[in-house]
Amino acid sequence: MTPSSSAGIGAPSMSLLPDLADAADANLAAHAILPCRVLPGARVWADEALTVVDSGLPCDTFNLICRSRLRAEAAAQRIADALAYYQETQHPFSWWLGPGAQPDDLPRYLEAAGLVPAESELAMGLDLTELAGVELPAGLSVRRVTTAGELEEFAQLSAANWSPPDPHVLAFYRAAAPHFLAPDAPQWLYLGYNADTPVATAELTRTGTMAGLYNIATRPDHRGRGIGTAMTWTPLRDASRAGLTHAILQAAPMGQRLYARLGFQAFGAITEWKLHA
Numbered sequence: 174m175t176p177s178s179s180a181g182i183g184a185p186s187m188s189l190l191p192d193l194a195d196a197a198d199a200n201l202a203a204h205a206i207l208p209c210r211v212l213p214g215a216r217v218w219a220d221e222a223l224t225v226v227d228s229g230l231p232c233d234t235f236n237l238i239c240r241s242r243l244r245a246e247a248a249a250q251r252i253a254d255a256l257a258y259y260q261e262t263q264h265p266f267s268w269w270l271g272p273g274a275q276p277d278d279l280p281r282y283l284e285a286a287g288l289v290p291a292e293s294e295l296a297m298g299l300d301l302t303e304l305a306g307v308e309l310p311a312g313l314s315v316r317r318v319t320t321a322g323e324l325e326e327f328a329q330l331s332a333a334n335w336s337p338p339d340p341h342v343l344a345f346y347r348a349a350a351p352h353f354l355a356p357d358a359p360q361w362l363y364l365g366y367n368a369d370t371p372v373a374t375a376e377l378t379r380t381g382t383m384a385g386l387y388n389i390a391t392r393p394d395h396r397g398r399g400i401g402t403a404m405t406w407t408p409l410r411d412a413s414r415a416g417l418t419h420a421i422l423q424a425a426p427m428g429q430r431l432y433a434r435l436g437f438q439a440f441g442a443i444t445e446w447k448l449h450a
Contacts (some may be wrong), residue, residue, distance in 0.1 A: 193440050194273035197421040198240040199386035201271060201443075202226075204378040205237055207360055208349040214401045222247070225255050232266035232341035233447070238415050241274045249435060254450075258450055272296045273443025281447055283446050293444040294425040297437035301413040304436060307406045308401040315373075315407040318362035326371040327362050334390055346348070361411070365391070365404050373400050377408040386413035386422040409435070 202219065209215035214229025222242050228235035238403040239253050243415070259266045263365045268288060270279060280290070309315070318327050328346035332338040353362055358381075364374030373391040377384050386408060409420055423443045424432050 198271040236266040238268040268446040288446040296441040375404040382418040384420040
């Protein structure tokens, strides 16, 4: 399954890292694993072949399998073992196939195990030395989440991406507050405010010199004002100032041209797989 609306995005340049697919998959794994250090009931299995994350919550937003580097002769058994775990806990999950997933025919193994592709996005990368400046929309301020009150606002906005708002998202951020609010946290959360009203979110996950962007979202009644661009650019500016050299993100069709205008280039696809209903 290939992502749509990618025409005009362009081929990656030599400024992107040669091992960008591996770096992107590692960053996604870190994005999922890091909060589990403080989540009660969370469990993680990670080796050179596979990463399996269970947040302890019945929410597939935070339960996922990723960074698949399976040997063909072991793929069927590793898949069966991972699915058996989630069957035991009865927690929903997603299997994310990134651009470096192995073996090349891993989708065939997932289909045989009863999974189907749910959605696919572009994997896009950026050399942060090529990050251009942008002008923030009038009335918008973007700042790092550093207090419990700001984290609660972030959680409320994130939960509202579902209708009705997902209570498990609220539970996740409240339980993971010690991680996200730690001064040296490798995950930075951002809020965008229109005047004093929180209207947008973003997350940056650091792995080495790589910045991964996640959870870029704007309230529906504030879209089309350049807020999404600001919520993407501000974490990238901070990452560059902190010495990070490259950035990656997963781009849904509606955001691909926005990211391309900031200099991101496509280098593969990231596909979410779910159990067949």
